[in-house]
Amino acid sequence: MTLDELEKNLSDPWWRLTSGFLYQILIKGDEETEGLKAPFIPNEHQINFIENLWYRNIILKARQLGFTTMIAIYYLDCCLFGKGDTRAGMIAQDKYAADKLFRDKVKFAYDNLPPEIKARFPLARDSASELLFAHNNSSITVGTSMRSGTLQYLHVSEFGKICAKYPDKAKEVLTGSIPAVAPNGIVVIESTAEGDEGHFFNMTETARKKKEAEAELSQKDYRFHFYPWHKGQEYQLDAxxxxxxxxxxxxxxxxxxxxxxxxxxxxxxxxxxxxxxxxxxxxxxxxxxxxxxxxxxxKSKEGCWYTEQFIKVRREQRICTLPVRTDVPVNTFWDIGNSDGTAIWFHQRVGMQDLFIDFEEGWGEPYAYFVKIMQSKGYLWGKHYLPHDGAHARQGESKNLSPQQMLKNLGLTSVEIVPRVSELLHGINQTRVALMNDVWFDMDRCKNGLKHLENYTRKFNSHAQTYTSEPVKTDGHSEAADAFRQFAQIRDQVGKTARKTSKPAKFARTFS
Structure with a gap:
């Protein structure tokens, strides 16, 4: 290649990214080539993404398709060959991942540029997380947040995991890092899935629906990119x-x-x-x-308590349209937070089946609020079950009454207390057993409660990189889960005292 040919090629961004001449990457290889480097030549997924790049992008993908590597090289290329004062940032889920991303992708690609090319781009600063280029004052930085300054390029790696394990960091990304990107800059958010809730799920669903509707996108709208495993030719096994x-x-x-x-x-x-x-x-x-x-x-988030049980519930089509029997009493099971939320499950026992026909919840509302809702439903009431602390007087309440007494004063009769279990895990295991049996849910009226149950999660220990046996209490799911646990803890008693009825009519053939 002559010098003139080289200069012409270097002026072409597509050639720089796809020729394999400029950038090197670390490869896994096999037993003989582990850790060796190879020219970066984008695969079909990466090329498709580059060709469809938008101002705001969200990637839902299978693992190990190389998007983080490709974006690191693309951003590095923009800093090296773009106009001056360009700022690119990359966010990883934790410090270890950020250090590895910077070392093995950004710094490695720069260090292994052809010597005659690298000499054109001397460093003004070379830190453990940033490369600042002397020739045009552009920089690329890797960290766990990018709040300060203005960015032209931002990449958020594994945002689903950040949302699931580090909610404060996820909020920081949304409120600090993304707003730091210039209106005509480029944002790329990519991740595998981490459960059917949270910021990544919501952003993905919004972008996916816009794509399905073929809606015109503004610079603020995210373009949805999906890369499934079956589109990758590398996912084959001759065995x-x-x-x-x-x-x-x-x-x-x-x-x-x-x-x-x-x-x-x-x-x-x-x-x-x-x-x-x-x-x-x-x-x-x-x-x-x-x-x-x-x-x-x-798949619910890793670490959810009832994942396996709800697989069985759904396989047996026990989330469907349920009739409300007007001749069968409706029991309620409560979680009555002192300062957090209140959740109520509505239950009928018909034959050997436990039917959950309704669900209500609220935060910061008085008990009168929930009793008014209950009165509007017109159900034939059975018993109302409160957790063990429902008999304890609440400081600051009128006359220091207990929730049990306050609900009775509001007109509820047969308000009973569920005995406390010796350990929370015993109650959770009882809930698992209950869900494996003849428990049914109305798909519409119980929709919110079901979402909470399926996303009731254990706390994540970031130091040990594992889930603990302590439930998360701050994500809005624990109230519904604790209320349902009251049913599981006295399920046998409820079955023994339920009115004997004939088997219900066949459920409507609509399933979730």
């Missing part, structure tokens, strides 16, 4: 893997839904990965290697 008929049926459904062909080698890879890497967990495969955008969020 003798046993695949059941139901598993083949699953792949066939995905082929039809996505208009793709999933060959035998791809099916082998999927089953082997699920069974060996994830101990047979379909939920983890949905999360880490989704086939469709909807499937990515089928």
């Amino acid at each position: 003798n893997i046993y695949i059941t008929q139901s598993e083949h049926d699953y792949f066939d459904r995905i082929e039809q839904a996505c208009d793709v062909k999933i060959n035998l080698l791809q099916r082998n890879w999927y089953i082997a990965t699920r069974d060996n890497d994830f101990q047979g967990s379909s939920e983890l495969m949905w999360q880490e290697y989704p086939s469709t955008p909807e499937e990515a969020f089928k």
Whole structure:
């Protein structure tokens, strides 16, 4: 290549990014090539993304498709060859991930530029998290937040995990880092899924619906990019893997839904990965290697208490349209927070079935508020069950009455107290047992309560990088879960005292 040819090529951003001449990356390789470097040549997913880049971008993806590597090199290229004073920032979920991203992707790519090219771009500052270039005062920084200054480029890696494990950091990204990007700058948020709630889920769903509606996007709107596992040719395995008929049926459904062909080698890879890497967990495969955008969020967050139980509930179609029996008493199960929320499940026992027909919740509302709602429903009331502290007088309340007495004064009769369990885990295990049995939910009236139950989560210990046995109490899910636990703790008693009735009419054939 002559000097003139080189200069012409260097003026072409596409050539710089795709030729493999300029940038090197670390590769995993095999046993003989582990840790070696290789020219960066973008794969088909990365090329598709670059071709469809927008001002604001959100990527829902399968694992290990190389988007963080590609974006690091793209941002580095913009700083090296762009106009002066360009600022690029990359956010990782924690300090370890940020240090690794900077060292192995940004700094590695710069250090391994061809010597004659690197000499053109001397560093004015080389810290553990930032490269500042002397030739044009542009910089690229990696950290866990990017609040100060104005950015032209921002990348947020694994935002779903940040939302799930570090909610304060997620809020900082939304309120500080993203607003720091210039209106005509570029934001890329990418992640695998982490449950069907939270900022990443909400942003993804908004962008996906706009794409489905073919809505025109403003510079503030996020463009939705989805990259499933079956579009990656690297996800194939030439081996003798046993695949059941139901598993083949699953792949066939995905082929039809996505208009793709999933060959035998791809099916082998999927089953082997699920069974060996994830101990047979379909939920983890949905999360880490989704086939469709909807499937990515089928798995509740890692660390949720009742994931396996709700798989069984949904498989048995026990979330459906339930009739309300006017001749059967309605029991209620409460969580009565002193300073936080109140949640109420409405229950009928019909034959051997426990039917949850309704759910209500509120924060900071007096008991009279909930009693008024109950009176408007017109149900035939049975018993009202409060947690163990429902008999304790509340300081500051009128005459220091207990919740039990206050509810009685408001007109509720048969208000009973559920005995306290010796350990919270015992109550949670009783809830797991209850959910595995003949418990049904109305899909519409219980929608919010079900979302809380499925997302009731253990606290994450960031130091040990594991989930504890202590539940999260600050995400709005624990009230509904604690209220439902009151039912589980006295389920046998409720069954014994329930009125004997005939079996209900067949439920409407609408399922969630």
